[in-house]
Amino acid sequence: MRRADEIENLADEEVMRLVQEGNPRAFKLLYDRHGGASFSLAYRMVGDRVNAEDISQEAFLSIWRSRARYQPDRGSVRTWVLGIVHHRAIDALRRNLVHDKRRASAEGIEERHEAPERERTDVEAARREEARHVRDAIGELPDEQTRVIELAYFGGFSHSQIADMLEMPVGTVKGRMRLGLEKLRKGLREKVG
Amino acid sequence: MSVERHELFEGDVGAYLLGALEQVEERRFEDHLQECPVCEEEVERLRPAVQALPRSVWPMKPPDSLKASLMASVEVDVREREGRRRTRPLAWISERARRASAAVLDVGPRAAWVAASVILLLGIASGAAGLYALDGVTSSEEPRPPASRVIQAKVDKTRVPFGSGSLVVPALLEDGAVLRVHGLRPLEEGSVYQVWVRRKGEAISQSLFTVGEDGEGAAAVADDLEGADAVLVTREPAGGAKAPGEQAILRVPL
Numbered sequence: 001m002r003r004a005d006e007i008e009n010l011a012d013e014e015v016m017r018l019v020q021e022g023n024p025r026a027f028k029l030l031y032d033r034h035g036g037a038s039f040s041l042a043y044r045m046v047g048d049r050v051n052a053e054d055i056s057q058e059a060f061l062s063i064w065r066s067r068a069r070y071q072p073d074r075g076s077v078r079t080w081v082l083g084i085v086h087h088r089a090i091d092a093l094r095r096n097l098v099h100d101k102r103r104a105s106a107e108g109i110e111e112r113h114e115a116p117e118r119e120r121t122d123v124e125a126a127r128r129e130e131a132r133h134v135r136d137a138i139g140e141l142p143d144e145q146t147r148v149i150e151l152a153y154f155g156g157f158s159h160s161q162i163a164d165m166l167e168m169p170v171g172t173v174k175g176r177m178r179l180g181l182e183k184l185r186k187g188l189r190e191k192v193g
Numbered sequence: 194m195s196v197e198r199h200e201l202f203e204g205d206v207g208a209y210l211l212g213a214l215e216q217v218e219e220r221r222f223e224d225h226l227q228e229c230p231v232c233e234e235e236v237e238r239l240r241p242a243v244q245a246l247p248r249s250v251w252p253m254k255p256p257d258s259l260k261a262s263l264m265a266s267v268e269v270d271v272r273e274r275e276g277r278r279r280t281r282p283l284a285w286i287s288e289r290a291r292r293a294s295a296a297v298l299d300v301g302p303r304a305a306w307v308a309a310s311v312i313l314l315l316g317i318a319s320g321a322a323g324l325y326a327l328d329g330v331t332s333s334e335e336p337r338p339p340a341s342r343v344i345q346a347k348v349d350k351t352r353v354p355f356g357s358g359s360l361v362v363p364a365l366l367e368d369g370a371v372l373r374v375h376g377l378r379p380l381e382e383g384s385v386y387q388v389w390v391r392r393k394g395e396a397i398s399q400s401l402f403t404v405g406e407d408g409e410g411a412a413a414v415a416d417d418l419e420g421a422d423a424v425l426v427t428r429e430p431a432g433g434a435k436a437p438g439e440q441a442i443l444r445v446p447l
Contacts, residue, residue, distance in 0.1 A: 022274065024267050031260060039255035041247045050401075053259050060263050064270065075244070082247040090212055127252045134249035152213035153246050159213045171204065178207030178239075185242040 012077035020067045027064055034078055035060070037127065038085040045089040045154050055092055059085040086153075093156030137187035145180030148173050199229055206235050210243045258400055258413030265361050265371035346374075346424075346445045353377055353442050355408070360424055360445040370414040372424060374443065377404045380428060387433050388412045389425040389441075396425060401433050421447050 007015065007026055012033065018026035038059060043052035063070075063084060070080055138146060151157045151165070159177070163170045202225045208214050209222050226233050346358035355376035362370040372388055380386065385403055389396040397416060404410035414424055425441035427434075 022271070024264070024271055027267055028260075028264060031263060035255050035260065036252050037247070037250070039259065040250045040253040043253060044250045049256065053256055056255060056259055057263055061266055064263075064267055079244050083244075086212070086247060124252065130248050131251055134245045137245070138249055149211060149246070152208070152211035153243070157213065158215055159208045160215070162213070174204050174208050176207075177211055177213065178204070181207050181210060181239045181242040184245065185239055188242065188245055 013072050016067075016070050016072075016077050019064070020070065022067075030063070030077070030081075031060060034081045037078070038081060041082055041085050042089050045086075045156065046092060051092060055088045056085060059088045062088075090156045134188070137184055140187050141180050141183055145176045145183065148176045149180045149184075152177060198225070199231060201225075202229070202232055203235070206232060206239060210236060210239055256413075256415070258415040261415055262371050262411065262413040269361065344445050344447070346372075346426075346443045348444075349440070349442050356443060358426070358443050358445070360414070362418065370418060370424070372412045372414055372426070372445070374404065374408075374410050374412075374426070376408045377410065377443075378408065379404050379406060383431050384428055385431055385433065386410070386412070387427050387429040387437070388414060389427065389437060390414060390416045390418065390421045391423045391425055392421045396437050398433060398435070399424075401429075418447055423447055 007018065007023075007029055010018075010026075010029075012030075015026050015029055015033075019030055035056065039052055039056045042055040042059075043049065046052055046055065059081070063081065070077065074080070138149075141149070147166070148162055151162045152159070157165070159170055159173045163173045166173070202222055205214060205218065205222050209219065214222060222232075226236065342362040344360045344362070346360065348356045348358065350356075353376070356374065357376055358372060358374040360370050360372050374386075377386065380403065385401045387401050388399040390399055391397075399414045399416060400412045402410050402412035418424075423441075424445040424447065425437065426443040427437045427439050427441055429438055
């Protein structure tokens with residue numbers, strides 16, 4: 001069995017390989033690395049700590065119990081983990097447990113903030129920098145594209161619900177989603193390039 | 194695949210990636226993806242934009258109770274898995290004895306089990322020492338993780354006649370524990386169960402929880418239990434109370 005300090009230095013994919021073998025220390029490290037981002041995403045979607053905690057717990061338990069499903073060739077561990085959290089949060093929103101249409105308006109999805117965490121480590125600083133970078137790219141989209149993307153991704157609303165909410169044809173909503181993603185993809189590439 | 198069919202679906206790419214299609218539409222789109230390389234390529238091309246969205250969220254610190262509760266569940270899984278492994282040698286010997294007796298004695302399945310039991314009982318006396326030694330070898334090669342503690346709760350049966358509970362204190366964590374309860378009544382709207390740690394006579398709030406229709410629930414105890422003498426559960430108004438509003442209905446002595 002690997003020593004704890006040896007595991008600490010492994011890349012995510014290696015850690016995930018140990019998690020797939022049922023190693024609880026590796027799972028703990030996986031949580032330490034991605035639990036914050038997962039909780040933050042869940043909180044952004046449902047807007048309260050209790051439900052965000054439930055969603056994060058369900059997501060990580062499903063990762064532990066179905067750990068064989070991670071496939072490295074399909075993307076990074078972080079993307080995979082956040083994808084699972086997103087699906088769980090969408091399920092919760094659609095079960096109407098926490099769906100509050102008052103949060104959504106023609107202006108988009110209200111983003112609730114708590115007092116920002118102090119940047120204590122280089123990793124935390126890097127995460128904030130990453131968030132700033134993606135937010136800048138989103139900020140360059142026309143408002144109407146940002147709105148439909150946020151209502152869908154963070155609000156868990158279907159295209160027809162968004163069309164009702166914004167009083168526009170479904171085809172327009174779908175078109176804005178696609179155009180917005182296209183522009184965001186280009187924006188992110190330019191920032192990296 | 195026809196061009197008309199492709200045109201029916203190509204407008205759905207963005208909504209699909211954002212999870213905004215209805216379930217039936219999503220299934221239909223995924224079927225289409227199997228046969229349409231153009232849409233498949235478009236989905237893969239735009240996927241990085243969707244994958245970037247969660248990274249735009251400002252990072253927050255999750256509550257400590259989340260990690261405590263998760264690791265307690267993981268440890269329970271690990272214990273169960275180890276428990277199953279440990280019972281296997283006996284099951285294997287039992288099955289081999291049954292097969293051997295059926296073959297040697299040429300008897301039916303029921304008689305084979307009886308014979309196998311006799312062989313097993315005879316074998317246990319001589320084999321126990323060997324199994325014990327084998328276990329010892331395994332232990333020296335791969336040390337067992339330290340065991341978690343499970344402490345049974347004492348319940349006020351006059352108020353919660355069917356209630357029971359236990360506190361799992363995982364060994365993998367420096368502090369924190371998980372309280373599991375059974376047979377508690379779901380509370381009316383506006384009320385919650387509240388967990389406290391009692392230290393030197395002072396009750397410190399830990400978490401709030403509710404139970405499902407089956408009366409089952411779980412709650413995190415995030416505090417270090419060092420120096421505490423009990424974990425308590427009371428019924429309080431929604432949002433929780435600053436101090437217990439009633440005598441504990443459930444108490445875990447530490």
